[in-house]
Amino acid sequence: MEHHLLKYLREEILPTTHCPGCGCGQVLNAFVNAIDTLRIDPRGIISVTGIGCSSWIPSPYFKGDTLHTTHGRAIAFATGVKVIRPDSNVVVIAGDGDLAGIGGNHLIHAARRNVGLTVYLVNNYIYGMTGGQVSPTTPFGVVTSTTPYTNAEYPLKIAELVAAAGANYVARWTTYHIRKLIASMEEALQTKGFAFIEIVSQCPVAYGRRVGLRDGVAFMEYFKENSVSVRKSKTMSEEELEGKIVVGRLARRERVEFTESLRKIIEEQRTGTGA
Amino acid sequence: MIIIDERYCKGCSICIHFCPGKALEVSKEVNSRGFYAPKVVDQAECTSCKQCELYCPDFAIFIVEDAESADG
Known part of the structure; x- marks a missing residue:
């Protein structure tokens, strides 16, 4: 008998390359759970990743089109894909070093432009792979x-x-809040415009062993004890929030998506009805 | 019912720790990859909450609804 989600994965290369207890596998699990619940055809999903442990989440394990790009440039490539294929579901899964570090500017400006991407930033606090x-x-x-x-x-x-x-x-969730994370991933996949989830994840090997969180279990217990909901965080001072992880939905807007605006302008210019 | 796919298990023990019913324990023998996979202590302890299935980073443990409960 086999796991019902293996149909979304390339079984021949499992298990994943990630270390025992790594949160990246849990993010992959949550991602395919969200796709399964929404009944999205994985062939309609184009996942774009950068360089790092978290970039190995969809690539090569997820059975869909994948673009494994250069370090930090996942969002730049994904924006290109979305502009050319506006009907496809473009999903970026990459790490903190990739999206917040070297690719930080791409992230800010893709959010500002409101490009219709679904971005899952797996924050494990460290450059793990290197x-x-x-x-x-x-x-x-x-x-x-x-x-x-x-x-x-x-x-x-x-x-x-x-x-x-x-x-x-x-939104922001941790790997401990797995059910909330799956629900949030579903919301993000259904959002028109830029959808972003920071997934606080564990790295027991490169980060945890230096801070006394030596396995996945200890890390997840740490997330459980140090998470504060968005609602509760509003009643706390900055000093009280020091070292805490604020989890929940942080923003929801209905601004027009970038490729939609772009197509409208192109159409107006073609027909001579624009400015 | 809990099913363990030992081929993929890396022995992180997350499923054992977060099982609310204490249905799992660490196996005394290693699997084909040299990891201590979980072992089912008591299937009756399982409430099919799927905590282990959702937390597993390696798709190595999952829940199958019993034929009896599916009928009822």
């Missing part, structure tokens, strides 16, 4: 391989940044 270097989302004061005397930088609140940039849908 050996645990500090990333823009690494918490203050922790030890990584490039900050051996603790990190002097403050982390970027990436979901809040994307919400401020004007995305139509923004």
Whole structure:
């Protein structure tokens, strides 16, 4: 007897390349669960990834078209795909180093333009694949391989940044909140315009072993204890929210999607009815 | 009913830890990849909440509804 979701995966290359207890596999699980619930044909999904552990979530395991691009450029490639194929479901799954670090500007401007992409940013606080270097989302004061005397930088609140940039849908969940995450992924897939979910995920190997969270279980317990809902966070001061993970939906708007506006302008210019 | 697909298990024990019914435990023998996969202690403890299935990073554990409960 086989797992009912294996039909969405390339079975011949399973298990995934991720370390034991890694949250990337849970994100893949949640993603195919969302697709299964919505009954979306995986052949209509084009997933775009960058470089890093999280980019291995859809590529090569997900049975759909996949673009595995250069470091940080997943959103730039995805924008191109969406403009040419506006009817397809373009999904970007990449990590914090990829989308918040090197590709940070692409992310901000895709959110500002409100390009119809579904972006799942898997935030594991670290550049995991390359050996645990500090990333823009690494918490203050922790030890990584490039900050051996603790990190002097403050982390970027990436979901809040994307919400401020004007995305139509923004949420943050952790791998512990798996059912909420699946429901949120479904909402994001159905959103017209830029939909973004920051998925706080565990890296027990490159990050966890230096901060005392040595396995997936310890990490998920940490997420459970340190998560605060959006509603509750509004009653808390900035000092109280230090080190907490604010989970929930952060933004929802109904702005017109980028490719729709673009096509309208092109059509107006063709027919001579535009400005 | 809990089904474990040992081929894919990497022994992270997330399913065992988060099972609310204590239906699982760590196996004493390694699987084909050298990991300690979970083992079902008691199928009767399973309430089909699917916590293990949803949390599994490797699609190695899943729940199949019993024929009896499907009829009822």
